[in-house]
Amino acid sequence: MNHSWVEVDLGALADNLLLLRQRLGAEAELMPVLKANAYGHGAIEVGRRSQQNGIRWFVTAHLQEALGLKPAVDGAKILVMGVVAPSEVTTLVAQDIIPIITSEEHAVALNAAAGAHGLRLPVHVKLDTGMGRLGFTWLEAGAVLPRVCALPNLDIQGVCSHFAAVDPDDPARAGTQLDRFQDGRALLEQHLGRRLFAHMSASRAFLHLPAGLFDAVRIGILLYGYGAGAFQDALPLRPVLQWKTRVIQVKSVPADFPVGYYGSWRSTQPTDIATIALGYDDGYLRALSNKGHVLIHGVRRPVVGRVSMNWITVDCGADSGVRVGDEVVLLGRQADAEIWADELAGLCGTIAYEILTCIHPHLERRYIS
Numbered sequence: 380m381n382h383s384w385v386e387v388d389l390g391a392l393a394d395n396l397l398l399l400r401q402r403l404g405a406e407a408e409l410m411p412v413l414k415a416n417a418y419g420h421g422a423i424e425v426g427r428r429s430q431q432n433g434i435r436w437f438v439t440a441h442l443q444e445a446l447g448l449k450p451a452v453d454g455a456k457i458l459v460m461g462v463v464a465p466s467e468v469t470t471l472v473a474q475d476i477i478p479i480i481t482s483e484e485h486a487v488a489l490n491a492a493a494g495a496h497g498l499r500l501p502v503h504v505k506l507d508t509g510m511g512r513l514g515f516t517w518l519e520a521g522a523v524l525p526r527v528c529a530l531p532n533l534d535i536q537g538v539c540s541h542f543a544a545v546d547p548d549d550p551a552r553a554g555t556q557l558d559r560f561q562d563g564r565a566l567l568e569q570h571l572g573r574r575l576f577a578h579m580s581a582s583r584a585f586l587h588l589p590a591g592l593f594d595a596v597r598i599g600i601l602l603y604g605y606g607a608g609a610f611q612d613a614l615p616l617r618p619v620l621q622w623k624t625r626v627i628q629v630k631s632v633p634a635d636f637p638v639g640y641y642g643s644w645r646s647t648q649p650t651d652i653a654t655i656a657l658g659y660d661d662g663y664l665r666a667l668s669n670k671g672h673v674l675i676h677g678v679r680r681p682v683v684g685r686v687s688m689n690w691i692t693v694d695c696g697a698d699s700g701v702r703v704g705d706e707v708v709l710l711g712r713q714a715d716a717e718i719w720a721d722e723l724a725g726l727c728g729t730i731a732y733e734i735l736t737c738i739h740p741h742l743e744r745r746y747i748s
């Protein structure tokens with residue numbers, strides 16, 4: 380009773396997948412992004428259900444994530460978008476997991492490690508077209524990529540990049556990245572003498588930039604039911620995850636009663652304060668102190684006082700009828716009331732991604748079909 384849990388609706392996930400697939404069309408692959416434990420939803424279950432629904436590619440950030448996912452989606456391809464170490468070459472080949480190469484130094488090291496084991500390592504080339512994060516920059520591409528193409532133990536199968544900004548009001552920024560990507564891709568294909576599997580778009584570019592679809596899109600946040608924005612009517616995605624807990628104490632307090640550290644909130648009239656066993660340790664951000672709401676009995680109730688490590692306090696109003704053991708919704712729906720991650724994100728000055736991925740992995744995930 381002291382711990383919150385996360386409900387993951389795999390039926391909603393399957394519905395979202397179908398909507399996204401229909402919008403994408405049959406030509407390009409939809410590659411779900413399952414990094415950060417599938418944005419907190421559970422990579423294994425999300426991967427398994429996605430594969431049952433026809434998905435053939437997955438994306439993770441780290442090799443460890445890919446290795447954990449692999450048994451659940453055997454037969455599917457997994458692409459690791461982080462930097463893998465040369466010592467992992469045999470594992471990558473044995474497990475059929477594809478890394479990206481991010482610099483000449485990285486490529487040379489992977490090439491040497493593959494050669495030392497008599498292996499040829501399939502890779503995708505990551506181009507930095509303006510993100511300034513990972514990959515070969517457009518400035519160095521002309522000089523460096525021909526040398527990379529000549530490395531005998533790397534089997535360059537794909538080319539990818541990532542948009543730094545997709546802004547319909549400023550299309551030139553994404554357009555510039557797109558042009559750089561096309562140039563880098565053409566250079567690679569010319570040197571290799573074959574067509575490469577190209578992918579650049581994540582959720583936002585998928586929605587706003589049809590020219591960026593190429594052979595595949597790497598979709599994260601849309602799959603989990605967020606980020607459709609103005610496209611929501613055409614693409615009625617549903618949030619997949621709800622976060623719930625139970626009341627562990629209720630006290631009726633008089634007016635001018637201080638609640639939480641430093642009494643940052645005081646009652647203005649007699650009221651019921653419900654205490655709930657979760658806090659910032661569980662991923663309920665401290666920035667929600669005196670700002671957030673939860674749902675109890677289908678009614679929005681304000682979080683009052685500071686969010687502490689393991690407990691939060693909620694103002695339920697006088698004679699609330701709220702009792703120990705009553706269900707509390709932190710994210711999700713109760714009767715006609717709803718609270719979703721983008722609301723909490725707005726209150727905290729962050730994005731839904733952070734709200735979802737901060738939900739602590741130690742909390743039980745319950746899967747609903």
Ligand SMILES: Cc1ncc(COP(=O)(O)O)c(C=O)c1O
Binds near residue numbers: 541581582583598
């Ligand atoms: C390289 C890369 N591709 C794809 C994605 C998926 O992004 P989104 O969740 O916006 O679809 C991310 C997310 O951070 C990423 O870093």
